[in-house]
Amino acid sequence: MLRQIDHLVVLVPDLEAAIQEYRGAGFTVVPGGTHPTGTHNALIGFGDGAYLELLAFYEDNPAHRWHRFRAAGGGIIDLCVLVEGIEAECQRLERxxxxxxxxxGSRTRPDGFTIAWKNATPPDELTGQLPFLIEDVTPRQERVPHGQQAEHPNGARGVAEVVIAVRDLAPVVSAWRALLEAPGEAAEDPILGTPVHRFALGPHRVSLAAGPHPLIEERLGRAGPGPLLTRLWAWTTADVTLGSARFALLQLER
Structure with missing residues (x-):
């Protein structure tokens, strides 16, 4: 069962510099630790259980599925969905x-504790267009920032929507329909002014966007199809661009 957006992967060239940059933008950033695949991370958690993963390579690893995005300037490169029963989901998707x-998968935190999980990834060419899946082995609260660690000076409260830029809506919409077993809905993005197809995913929304728009064209030309921007619920309204990553804070009603 696909439950919600678990996290978004934000590839950065230098982790410590990114931590300071995101803290300067009003986010609470928690050091995450190191993976055995040559990457390390820091996390920005939200009250809805989702988080942003700031990720950088501490050693070169061309075999890594995200390595190719370094040359494209990084930014928001992938989307992860929390799953219950990951083996059964993989079998369903294969059918x-x-x-x-x-x-x-695993990560060793700065305090020495090793977190473990299972993940499932789509073919490399679909990275960023279709999500990868995750199911915790160690308790999820050990992996995901929560409580005071998920409170932010800029008022960010949770993920509202992830917009994914695609070249052609039809095949990617079909893939997401099969993934979620739901039709979604065709619409027009009120801010981008381009056609989108929206899917609900737990408390979150995923919108597939295509059409002539400078942001979509920039993303497709620079890094190919994949996450274009993330809209976050907050107590304020603002556009935030950090490196190649774009965010929009959307105001909640008090």
Whole structure:
């Protein structure tokens, strides 16, 4: 069962510099730790359980599925969905025509505690267009910032929507329909003014966007299809651009 957006991967060239930059923009950033695949991270958690993962390579690893995005300037490069019963989900997706590769994942926190999970990834060419999946082995609260660690000076409260830029809506809409077993809805993005197809995913929304717009064209030309921007619920309204990553704070009613 697909529950909600778990996190968004934000590739940065230098982790410590990114931590300071995001803190300067009003986010509470929690050091995450190191992965055995040559990457390390820091996390920005929200009250809805989702988070942003600031990720950088501490050693070169061309075999890593995200390595190629370094040359494209990084930014928001991937989307992860929290799953209950990941093996069953992989079997369901295989019956629907998708091959998700199941693997074990881990991260060692700065305090020495090792967090473990299972993840499943789509084919490399679909990275950023379709999500990868995660299911915790160690308790989720050990992996995800919560409580005071998920409160932010800029008022950010949670993920409202992830907008994914695609070249052609039809095949990606079909893929998401199979993924979620839901039709979604066709609409026009009120800010971008371009056609989108929206899907609900727990408390969050995923919108697939296509059409002539400078932001969409920039993303497709620079890094190919993938996350264009993330809209966050907050107590204020603001546009925030940090490196190649774009965010929009949307005001909640008090």
């Amino acid at each position: 629907a025509g998708f091959t998700y590769q199941l693997a074990a």
